[in-house]
Amino acid sequence: MINFTKNGDHLLMRYIPERGADDWLVKPLESEKDIPLSGRTLHVRQEIYCPEIDDSDYGMDTCYRFFVGHLADDYYQMDRRFLGIKYDLFMHCSLKFRRQMFVAEKNIPIFRGFNDYSFSSLYVGGEHPDALPEEVFEEMLRQFPNTYELKKYARARVSSMIRNYVPIQADHEAEYLKYRQRKASAKGTQPKRMFGAYETDKFATLVEKIEGMLDRADTYSEAQWQPEILQVVQFLYPKYVCAFPEAPVRDTLAGKDRKIDFLLVDASGYVDAIEIKKPFAECMVTSNRYRDNHVPMRELNGTIMQLEKYLYHLNRWGQSGEEKLNERYAAQLPDGLCIKIVNPSGTIIMGRDATFTPDQRTDFEVIRRKYRHVVEIMTYDDLLRRLKVIRAQFECGVAP
Template sequence: MDRYALARVEAVVGEAIQPMKSAREAYERYLDRRVSIVTDTPLEQKVLIEAEIQKYAYLRDLIAQWLREEKDRSEADWQRMVAKIILLLFPKYIAVLESVPVSDVYSDPLRPTTRQIDLCLVDASGALDVIEIKKPSAAAVLGRTLYRDNFVPTRELTGAVIQTEKYLFHLSKWGRKGEQKLTEEFQANLPVGLSIRIANPKGLIIMGRSPQARVIGGRERNHQLDLEVIKRQYANMVDILTYDDLLSRLENVIASLQRRKST
């Protein structure tokens, strides 16, 4: 108690008075030497883990079913379907906003216009992100031919990245005025008291399937390394996922939860 009292005194007046020795450091050393009161007994969470396993298994099976029936779905269908499950796939988000307007005063300075973003996501702190969803088979991510022994992004992927980055640019330039307008327009989609914030928004693109290895020039070529390099090139602004990436992530989450449940 003496050490704690001295540590509190130092924390309050430490900026004005420099003691000969740090009471805070002495108190922390005392806590480190003390026997921990936290037991090694695991928390009772099997029921919660089982519920999580069922949730992610449901999402995995649902996406796999959609991919099997892909030829019967339009891009608008895929956007609507993914919008229904995106909050379960990415729990950090709490709201999906559709047809989000954004002011564009740069494309033509003489005639400002309003763009429409198909889908945006809002996280628990109110931060706004952009999500772009393309139909799996209609939007390949890598070309089928080599350029100097490298696979290069397709026009569809490059176009999706540029479109998303322009949305992020216009949102950032909109600033405080945009935050107020979007908060007023989508208040019904947000928890009471939460305001939309535009602070370094990020983009998420879901499109295409992961390319399969194939024989080129008499040897098997795997696209995966080239695809990962391309993803990392845009990672500071945009996260790129294929539908196979989603399935793989879900499989890994399920395997991790099952291992935790068994232990």
Template sequence: MDLVHILVKHLRQSGMITFKKIGKHIIASYETNNDNSWLFDRFDVGDTHSFHKTYTFSATDYYEEPIRPNPNSHNMFGRDEPQPIDFIFATLKGDYYKVSRGVLVSKFDIYIHIEVSIDNSLFYTDSDVSIFKKIEGLINEDIYIGGINIYAIAEVVFRGMIANFPNQYEKKLYVDARVGSVIKENFPSTIDAEQRLSRYVSKKVEMHGPSLPDAIHDNELQKFLAINDKLTSMLADEISYSEKQWQKEILEIILLLYPKYIKVLENVEVHVESKRRYLDFLLIDVNGNVDVIEIKKPFDNVIMTKGHYRNNFIPLRELSGTVMQIEKYIYYLNRWSEKGEKKLTEKYASDLPQQFKIKITNPCGIIIMGRENNLTAEQKSDFEIVKRKYKNVVDIMTYDSLLLRLKITIDQVKKR
């Protein structure tokens, strides 16, 4: 290739892609200081162009009709600088931006959560190696980055994976190691290229920074400390909350404490035997399974009787009635079964990830109510028996046991 062709190729490859959000789209904007008329020439005849060997666009991807260079327009420094060309890179679908098919790959779809930071490092390495084109040759499924989709890869994990991609120097070391292993039997002076590759890879692993647990440890500790402070302050001032406000605050805490639950449905209508029933709250886990939760304000004397009945402390009506209520809710859900799954999935589709299905599969119950800090040791012992009696169906928690779980969790996180 002569010097002129090399120079032309360099000029065509120079330029920069940046990203911005406009309405429901992510726009890839191409900017260059060099003449870009050649690009319009390609697009005008229906051709595509690949930027950084990664982003493939054509005229059909224009966000708006671009301003073309005017060969007769000049400023004091010469020809006017070309205007940016904006392409539609991705379009919002629910909580994810769906990358236009063919821009990065053609084999599968790529979904990027709205909270993921969009920049070039997500799509190609410093040596212009397209990350998704490399992945395309190895998998056959859609990719979700970030968010709560059941198939999603966390952004920090995905970026960690990219950091492990081999760079140009590592590729050279690998080739040297392979060639060295072939020729060393015939050439005694062959250097130990395999050892050199091994040392480099070991050093690279050390340079990757803190492990995932280290990276999230402080945030995790702060999260549990904040929940503990919030719950403690609520219990100290419970009278200032209405029941509805109280339930809302506790539900937020439950979602943080139990990350398997991704959504709370309120006032859920259930159809059983031609009758309409209403469940206060329904928890949805990451697999679509539902559980029932009942939340009561923490009145003191609602757990166990103060006096004996046949030498035992027994549950008060408030507790036994709440257990019965949960059991009925579970009964209604099980009776509703597949018809209910379809109904709930359709009704709440806009609140859940795409293609997410709600499942009614032997639901469990959670009850949060009352205090046990004022119970005697004997009352607590009998209360434990009551909890174990129902544990296969209902997890009964007092606010004191919730605080204890938080304390133990905080202590364990601190020890890591």
């Protein structure tokens, strides 16, 4: 039997042999060689043997004790030779130490499996910035296959090989897959719950920022307004890793360069465009009707036309445009990322809709849907609503 206890600044492993084998370790401990225990997954030796310690373990006469970890800054630094590892392992003192933390079922050494990884040290639990969280570590232990799962896997492998030759009524492959799916769903981590509080605070701050900016819109120039709104947009669309202001696009028809408000580059290198206008209330749809419809105002029509032409010129620019843009922004792109132009889409952020009548709102939605295959039109009230809905969803996921 193997268990662990704390002794001063040391983590102590206690090994109680099976009946009839009480003294089998006496002779091996006279040498300096490693002695395998627990299916050759743990190794003890004379150097870490502590015969002077007597804590009256369970009233047993024979109990071997070994120092396997030394405490420093709330972490036990584990003995490398004991675990057969090539890196420094630090385990937080608050962990509930037990054999299953080091040896999985069928005598699989857990930490030895990390020897091929490139890190020089691993922290488990506690507040260290690079630590593997305790709940993640415990989840990893639960995901190691048990005897029942291994039997199901073996049956599935055998049945998959012979079912074309031997009639098999039971579908062992389906049973195994069903078991794995059930296990994963029951034991999976819950990132929404883990990060919900952080995301709630983040989106609450963004809502407060947009509301404050809208209250003081007159104090901003357009050059000040645009980059601040763009940062908020990138939280809504985190796939965009770069945003280049006044990006050039070649107008091959007129023979000159145009300037896009912002050229967006996603994590795969594909580009889109965005136009950001200050929020004038009366710039979206008319308050009066034309033939019983609220029609788009000149400002909205002009912005849509402007952005559609930018997208048209981007597509025509094609491969030569990719080369020009990659050359221009090479120093600002993440390593290994290249700009690609493939049917870019656009976004327009402008105007307000809070005072729309129901009819105006319906007609505005008709206008938006007409262009949605190329351009997304978003008002600042849309932006606020989206931020608030996302905030509310994360609030629901926060653990009580």
